[in-house]
Amino acid sequence: MNEQPLHFRDIAAQLPASPATHVPPPDLWPRIAATHMSRRRQRRWRRVAASVGIGALAVALALAVTLRQRATTPAIDWQARAQALEMQLDALPLPATSEPMAQLAESELARLDQRLQTAYDRGASRLDLDPLWQRRSELLDALLLVRRQQTLPVRI
Amino acid sequence: MTLARAQRGEMVAFEEIYRRYSRACFQLALRLTGQRQSAEDLVHEAFLKMMDTIGSYRGEAPFGAWFRRLTANAGIDAMRRQWHRVNADADVLLENMTAAASDLAGIVDADALLARLPPHARAVVVLHELEGYTHAELAALFGQSESYSKSILARALKRLHGLAANATSASQVAL
Structure with a gap:
């Protein structure tokens, strides 16, 4: 004889129904x-x-x-400034005689140009190059000043 | 209307849902956990989860059914968290069940009868017999095989049947 499968509802039906007091607490x-x-x-x-x-x-x-x-x-573009000063310097007539100050500035300029070339060759950064261009600007400023004084007309 | 407001996060709407569904939720929680305090914790957890996820309820199933599933799943999640305290081995579980359920005192109704089962077996009976979960779903939820869930269910029901019969005849003798 096959046994009937058990189900919980059938089992529960043998007992009294659960009271309806199963409510959650009010709080x-x-x-x-x-x-x-x-x-x-x-x-x-x-x-x-x-x-x-x-x-x-x-x-x-x-x-x-x-x-x-x-x-x-950089706050100042020293390279551009140096190039502008060089153009101003080229525009001035060459003096007949060279002043000692101008000679000094020119020789330092030559050394500086070599250092700049070396720096560019090794791929130096802008931070390395800028002080060199700044120095070049200063030297050109000084040179311009000397040249301008040399080319002033002499009042007789 | 209430659901739409609840989906916008309105507390008044959540309170209305609580008024409508908290009894059924508590009843299910009590059956799953077998203890009033644990049932309260489960209802607490289920309502919080519902409030967080109601936005994903699309209305394909009735809200009551969706919420019952959510409660049952929260109950199983809680049981999993206490997994180390629940012996999942079917034979050990049923041996414990036999030993713990031999006393007939206090078996006054179906819920009291269910409370005599160990947590794992009780969850299988409640979810399969009252909530309509299939053995495949139970297997997935408990991380066991389908035959494990079938074995637990058959032996738990047999045990409950014996307890109910004994309790009934004992109460008739007492009368």
Whole structure:
């Protein structure tokens, strides 16, 4: 004879029905609502903190990029300035005699040009080159001053 | 209407859902856990989960059925967290069940009868017999084979049947 499969509902039917007193305690909803609100606040704070963090990171990155640009980009373009001064110098007539000061400046200029050439050959960075161009500008300034004084008309 | 408001996160709507579904949820939790305090914890957890995930409820199944599934799954998750305390070996489990359930005192109704089962066996009986889970689903949920769940169920029901019969005849003798 085949045994009938057992089912819980049939077994339970042998016993009295469960009382309807199985209800959650009255303070359960306030506890659930309080936990939910607390978690919601925490999540909101986490989102705010994350946004602030991302914002701060973006500002820091922008600042770092700006500072780096400032560090790598000189305030004065000494190379352009030196080239402009050289053009001014070329425009002046050559003096009949050379002043000692002018001689000094010219010889230092020649040495400086060699150093510049060496620096370019080894692929020097702008940071290395800039002081050399600055020095060249200063020397050209001095030379221009001397030449201009030499070419001033002499009042008789 | 209430569901739409709940999906927008309105607490008043959640409270309305609680009023409608908390009894059924508590009943299921009590059957799954067998203890009032654990059932309260499960209802607490299930409602929090519902409030977090109600946005994903698309209305394919009735809300009540969706929420019962959520509660049952939360119950199994809780059981998994305590897995080290639950002996998953079928034979040991059923031996324990026999030893623990021999006392007939207090078997006054079906829920009291269910409470005599060890947690794992009780969950299998409740989910399969009352909540309509298939053995394949139970196997996936408990990380066991289908034959394991079938074996637990058959032996648990046999045990419950014997206990119910004895309890009934004992109460008739007492009368």
